[in-house]
Amino acid sequence: KTAGRGQFAVFGKEMDTMLQQRRTLERELREALSSDTQIQVYYQPLYSARNAKITGVEALLRWRHPQHGWIAPDVFIPIAEDAGMIEALGERVLRQACLDSMSWPIETVAVNVSVVELRNPAYAMKVAKILLSIGMDPTRLELEVTESALTDSAGHCEHNIKALRALGITIALDDFGTGFSSLGRLQQLAVDRIKIDRCFVQGFGRSTNDEAIVRAIIDLAHAKGLRTTAEGVETTEQSDYLRGIGCDDLQGFLLSRPAPVKDIERLLRGSASH
Numbered sequence: 001k002t003a004g005r006g007q008f009a010v011f012g013k014e015m016d017t018m019l020q021q022r023r024t025l026e027r028e029l030r031e032a033l034s035s036d037t038q039i040q041v042y043y044q045p046l047y048s049a050r051n052a053k054i055t056g057v058e059a060l061l062r063w064r065h066p067q068h069g070w071i072a073p074d075v076f077i078p079i080a081e082d083a084g085m086i087e088a089l090g091e092r093v094l095r096q097a098c099l100d101s102m103s104w105p106i107e108t109v110a111v112n113v114s115v116v117e118l119r120n121p122a123y124a125m126k127v128a129k130i131l132l133s134i135g136m137d138p139t140r141l142e143l144e145v146t147e148s149a150l151t152d153s154a155g156h157c158e159h160n161i162k163a164l165r166a167l168g169i170t171i172a173l174d175d176f177g178t179g180f181s182s183l184g185r186l187q188q189l190a191v192d193r194i195k196i197d198r199c200f201v202q203g204f205g206r207s208t209n210d211e212a213i214v215r216a217i218i219d220l221a222h223a224k225g226l227r228t229t230a231e232g233v234e235t236t237e238q239s240d241y242l243r244g245i246g247c248d249d250l251q252g253f254l255l256s257r258p259a260p261v262k263d264i265e266r267l268l269r270g271s272a273s274h
């Protein structure tokens, strides 16, 4: 009995420190947002599977914490979503990505959008205003949304996606295959690109099923006129297979890791001279 109570006390104490750490991180993220050095945008190129040219880049947020060093977006994005900071963060990365990539010889710059941002009925208008203020061609912007945006019952996400596409912005469905949509749902999706989640690519050679799934996704996407990207390409075997089955673009550590502006610009200069 005492042991039980003891355990509970320990558990309670752990919860306490967890909550405290969380509150601290939240406060520090708020501070980071108002500093201009802690939050940075890195870019990871997407390569054409056909000719190995860079077709676009994906903007990925980075937070360099003054004491803890790099904190992963998988950690701070959910905090930003819960604490009402995702809109400011989203606006920050969108502006930065458009400005950085303005003169890059690529088709599109892709920016990740949280479903929390997409649920705001004014989101598409906000994006339109930002592009206008920067002088960015909307057809050069791609927004990456997850499947959860397509099952939002209030319909705000769907409305935003329609409005964004009407402006000429393309929409990519991120992490495809990990959510609840079935292959059948691909038929009704009003998106331009499917990004096949890296868990399928990394299952190649281990589970024959993953190869069949990816082939089916690509065939169906192409039948619907959608472009396909494979994420998380780490080996030449994976990239060869994907090229063989007609995947349009490849992204992954094998080709290039996410990198800061100066590295990407060097890479783009190199690939332009080939």
Ligand code: C2E
Pocket (backbone or CB within 6 Å): 044, 059, 060, 061, 072, 073, 074, 077, 090, 093, 111, 112, 113, 114, 144, 174, 175, 198, 231, 232, 233, 234, 251, 252, 253, 254, 258
């Ligand atoms: P994501 O959109 O699926 O981004 C791809 C993630 O996979 C990135 O992680 C990237 O660094 C990683 N990656 C790329 N190639 C490979 C590979 O070959 N192998 C492996 N193992 N990983 C690879 P990162 O940068 O840590 O971002 C994690 C997630 O955080 C993103 O997943 C996205 O959901 C979210 N995120 C990042 N930036 C933003 C942003 O600006 N806004 C929003 N809302 N979410 C963001």
Ligand code: CA
Pocket (backbone or CB within 6 Å): 058, 112, 144, 174
């Ligand atoms: Ca993404």
Ligand code: CA
Pocket (backbone or CB within 6 Å): 174, 175, 195, 197, 231
């Ligand atoms: Ca993804």
Ligand code: CA
Pocket (backbone or CB within 6 Å): 174, 175
């Ligand atoms: Ca993700």
